[in-house]
Amino acid sequence: MAFIWFDTIDAVDWRELSDLYRLAPLGEKSPANLETTFNNSMFKCLVYDDGKLVGAGRVLADGVDCAYICDVALLPAYQGCGLGKKIVAKLVGLSGQHTKIILYAVPGKEPFYRKFGFNRMLTAMAIFANPAQAEAGGYIETTPNPDPQDRRRTL
Ligand SMILES: CC(C)(COP(=O)(O)OP(=O)(O)OC[C@H]1O[C@@H](n2cnc3c(N)ncnc32)[C@H](O)[C@@H]1OP(=O)(O)O)[C@@H](O)C(=O)NCCC(=O)NCCS
Structure with missing residues (x-):
C-alpha cells in the first residue's frame, strides 16, 4: 500500500481523527479536543491511504528537554503490518534532540514500545x-x- 504521510495538520478532518481513535480503539476524543491537542503538539504524524486517515500520533514537546509521545493509533484493518512501528519511529526521530522522550503505554502494549529502546520508568x-x-x-x-x-x- 502506498501511504501518504503528513507532519502538519492543515488538512485534518477532526471528526475523522476522532473516529479513528474510537475505532482503534484508543477511547473517546472529541473533534474539538483533538484540534486543541494536535495544535499544541510540536510534532504530528498522520498517515493516509487513498485519502482515508488510517494512522496518527503526536508529540507534546518543549524543543529541548521533554518530549511526550502520545495518541498513537491505527484503524484496526491497518494494525499488525508494521505501520505502527513506522509511526513511532518517525515520532522518536523527530523528538531526537530532547534530553528524554517519555510515554505511557496502554497496558499490554509495553513490548511494542520496548522495541524502540523505551525502558520502564521507576518513579513516573x-x-x-x-x-x-x-x-x-x-x-x-x-x-x-x-x-x-x-x-x-x-x-
Ligand atoms: C499499538 C499499535 C499502534 C501498534 O501498531 P501496529 O501497526 O499494529 O504494530 P506493528 O505491526 O507496527 O508492530 C510492530 C512490532 O510490535 C509488535 N507488537 C505490536 N503490538 C504488540 C503488543 N501488544 N505486544 C507485543 N508486541 C506487539 C509486533 O509484533 C511487531 O513486532 P516485530 O517488529 O518484531 O514484528 C496499533 O496496534 C494500535 O493502533 N492499537 C490500538 C490503539 C493503541 O493501543 N495504541 C497504543 C497506545 S499506547
Whole structure:
C-alpha cells in the first residue's frame, strides 16, 4: 500500500481523527479536543491511504528537554503490518534532540514500545482527572493522599 504521510495538520478532518481513535480503539476524543491537542503538539504524524486517515500520533514537546509521545493509533484493518512501528519511529526521530522522550503505554502494549529502546520508568507519577478510571484501566495505583486536600484543585 502506498501511504501518504503528513507532519502538519492543515488538512485534518477532526471528526475523522476522532473516529479513528474510537475505532482503534484508543477511547473517546472529541473533534474539538483533538484540534486543541494536535495544535499544541510540536510534532504530528498522520498517515493516509487513498485519502482515508488510517494512522496518527503526536508529540507534546518543549524543543529541548521533554518530549511526550502520545495518541498513537491505527484503524484496526491497518494494525499488525508494521505501520505502527513506522509511526513511532518517525515520532522518536523527530523528538531526537530532547534530553528524554517519555510515554505511557496502554497496558499490554509495553513490548511494542520496548522495541524502540523505551525502558520502564521507576518513579513516573501522574495526576489523572479521573483517578478511579485510571486505576481501573491499569495505569496507576492509588495510595491514600497524606494531604486531605486535593492539591491539584487547590494550587
Ligand atoms: C499499538 C499499535 C499502534 C501498534 O501498531 P501496529 O501497526 O499494529 O504494530 P506493528 O505491526 O507496527 O508492530 C510492530 C512490532 O510490535 C509488535 N507488537 C505490536 N503490538 C504488540 C503488543 N501488544 N505486544 C507485543 N508486541 C506487539 C509486533 O509484533 C511487531 O513486532 P516485530 O517488529 O518484531 O514484528 C496499533 O496496534 C494500535 O493502533 N492499537 C490500538 C490503539 C493503541 O493501543 N495504541 C497504543 C497506545 S499506547
